[in-house]
Amino acid sequence: MTPVRFDDRARQLTHSLLTDAARVPSRLPRERVTSAPWKAVAVFAATVVVISGAVVGASVALRSGPVVKPTPASPLGHWRSFQLPRMPSSPTAISCPNADYCLAVDRGGDWYISTDPGGGAQAWSLVLRFARSPLTTVPSGDAMNGVVNGVSCAGRSLCVSVDQSDQRGLAVISANLNGGLTQRYLALIVNRPVAFTGISCPAPTLCVAVGAFSPSSKPAGMVLTDTSLALPLHTWTPTEIDSTHELTAISCPAVKLCVATDEVGNVITSTNPSGGIGAWHVTKVIGTKSFTAISCPTVHFCAAVDGNGQVVTSTDPTGGSDAWTITTLDGSVRFESVSCPSAGFCVAGGLSESVFVSDDPTGGAGAWTSTRVIPSGTKAMTGLSCPSARFCVRVDGGGGVHVYTNPSR
Numbered sequence: 001m002t003p004v005r006f007d008d009r010a011r012q013l014t015h016s017l018l019t020d021a022a023r024v025p026s027r028l029p030r031e032r033v034t035s036a037p038w039k040a041v042a043v044f045a046a047t048v049v050v051i052s053g054a055v056v057g058a059s060v061a062l063r064s065g066p067v068v069k070p071t072p073a074s075p076l077g078h079w080r081s082f083q084l085p086r087m088p089s090s091p092t093a094i095s096c097p098n099a100d101y102c103l104a105v106d107r108g109g110d111w112y113i114s115t116d117p118g119g120g121a122q123a124w125s126l127v128l129r130f131a132r133s134p135l136t137t138v139p140s141g142d143a144m145n146g147v148v149n150g151v152s153c154a155g156r157s158l159c160v161s162v163d164q165s166d167q168r169g170l171a172v173i174s175a176n177l178n179g180g181l182t183q184r185y186l187a188l189i190v191n192r193p194v195a196f197t198g199i200s201c202p203a204p205t206l207c208v209a210v211g212a213f214s215p216s217s218k219p220a221g222m223v224l225t226d227t228s229l230a231l232p233l234h235t236w237t238p239t240e241i242d243s244t245h246e247l248t249a250i251s252c253p254a255v256k257l258c259v260a261t262d263e264v265g266n267v268i269t270s271t272n273p274s275g276g277i278g279a280w281h282v283t284k285v286i287g288t289k290s291f292t293a294i295s296c297p298t299v300h301f302c303a304a305v306d307g308n309g310q311v312v313t314s315t316d317p318t319g320g321s322d323a324w325t326i327t328t329l330d331g332s333v334r335f336e337s338v339s340c341p342s343a344g345f346c347v348a349g350g351l352s353e354s355v356f357v358s359d360d361p362t363g364g365a366g367a368w369t370s371t372r373v374i375p376s377g378t379k380a381m382t383g384l385s386c387p388s389a390r391f392c393v394r395v396d397g398g399g400g401v402h403v404y405t406n407p408s409r
Contacts, residue, residue: 003098010019018074023168023241051130057083068287078404078405080230080405081373081400081402081403082400083271083401084399084400084401085124085126087108088106089107090397090398090399091104091105091107091310091396093103093382094108094380095151096385096391096393097153097154098155099117100319101117102114102117102251102393103153104151105150106148108148108194109148109163110126113127118391118405119347123230127354138140140234146352147196148161148166149163149196149197149211150196151199152199152200152203154202154207157202159201160197160209161194162199162209162211165322174343187231194211195246196210196250197210197212198248198293200258201253202252202255202258203254206225206274208223208224208225208252208258209224210222210224210249210250212245212246213238221240221247221262221268222236222247223243223258223260223273223400224243225274235390240277241280247261247262248261248291248292248293249292251295251296251302251376253298256274259296259302259317260294261292261304262291263290264290265285265286265288265290265291265306266282266284267282267285267291267314267324268283269283269321271318272397283321285312288306288326289306289307290306290398291304291306291312292306292307292335293305293335293336293337296317297340297343299344300315300340300343301315301317302314302317303340303348304338305348306335307332308373309333309335311326311348311356312327313361313362325362327364327366328365329356329365329367330352330356333352334347335348335349337382337394339384339386339392340386344360344361345361345389347380347404348368348384349384349387350381351380354371354372354373355370355373357369357371373394373404374396374402380396380397382397388409389409390405390409391403
């Protein structure tokens with residue numbers, strides 16, 4: 001049996017209504033002889049028009065499929081923005097061990113600290129600039145030559161930032177120990193220049209930095225570990241991991257696991273970060289080209305992002321290539337940052353005024369929502385830190401701070 005189309009049904013219904021209209025008595029009681037027939041016809045005609053239009057509209061809608069207009073992203077909602085005070089240089093990274101403490105760094109080595117990160121510009125203070133202190137081991141004629149690329153805080157008592165080195169292999173590592181804000185440390189990198197790209201300090205007893213040696217035209221990926229930050233110069237141990245590619249980011253959810261990424265889509269893991277080259281294992285994630293950031297809140301979950309708008313997740317970071325799943329969120333966006341306080345909440349962002357948020361990071365593209373945080377034309381996001389699903393702070397290249405708070409989570 002051939003099903004009745006909605007257009008045919010509309011014509012049938014219209015014909016039936018007109019037939020009924022024709023049966024309306026031509027004469028009604030005397031007191032309404034002059035007006036009632038016209039009113040009846042008008043009512044039926046209007047009914048025909050309304051019902052026919054509704055049926056035809058339903059027919060068109062069902063044939064063409066539902067059209068959903070996305071709600072324009074708003075810069076309001078749970079996000080608020082302000083500018084950092086007195087910006088000598090553009091911010092590059094931020095670390096917030098909790099909602100009551102954040103430290104941001106800029107390209108020139110300046111530190112900005114807040115004990116009320118969402119309190120506006122007045123709640124942030126420039127507490128450290130690159131200047132000599134009694135504990136600095138940089139030779140007197142030197143200055144910071146590189147760009148600060150990463151910072152990690154293991155609570156308020158320890159924050160460490162790293163930068164590029166000079167040509168003699170001197171890499172500057174800045175740290176605050178036990179709340180001190182002016183202590184400076186220097187690591188000697190076996191007479192080879194190194195460019196740091198990231199650092200992770202899972203505990204006061206361990207910090208692991210990544211980057212690349214540059215002995216020739218090809219960089220060599222490396223990690224630098226320190227298990228006793230109280231001894232500045234002597235305990236940092238460099239390990240060359242990849243002879244051809246730069247390591248781009250690292251996240252250590254515990255002292256027994258670090259997960260790093262490189263510029264060609266490899267994941268490098270270790271359950272003994274200070275164990276030397278044999279303790280690190282390289283895994284190629286097929287379908288990715290260049291990782292830019294990674295966040296591992298636990299040893300059972302990691303999320304990395306790349307320059308092609310992809311997020312790559314794993315519930316078994318040391319499980320090899322098959323343990324990683326690729327999800328494309330927006331191929332036109334170059335992601336620069338990702339932060340996951342748990343396996344049930346992640347925020348990713350980059351060269352866009354929006355961020356991608358998910359309560360189910362492994363749930364595919366449909367589990368991520370794009371939310372506008374800043375107006376169009378604002379500098380790209382350079383750093384992001386979410387100590388919980390209720391609180392995130394991101395910084396951009398123009399000195400902007402963007403704070404997310406959602407107490408209802």
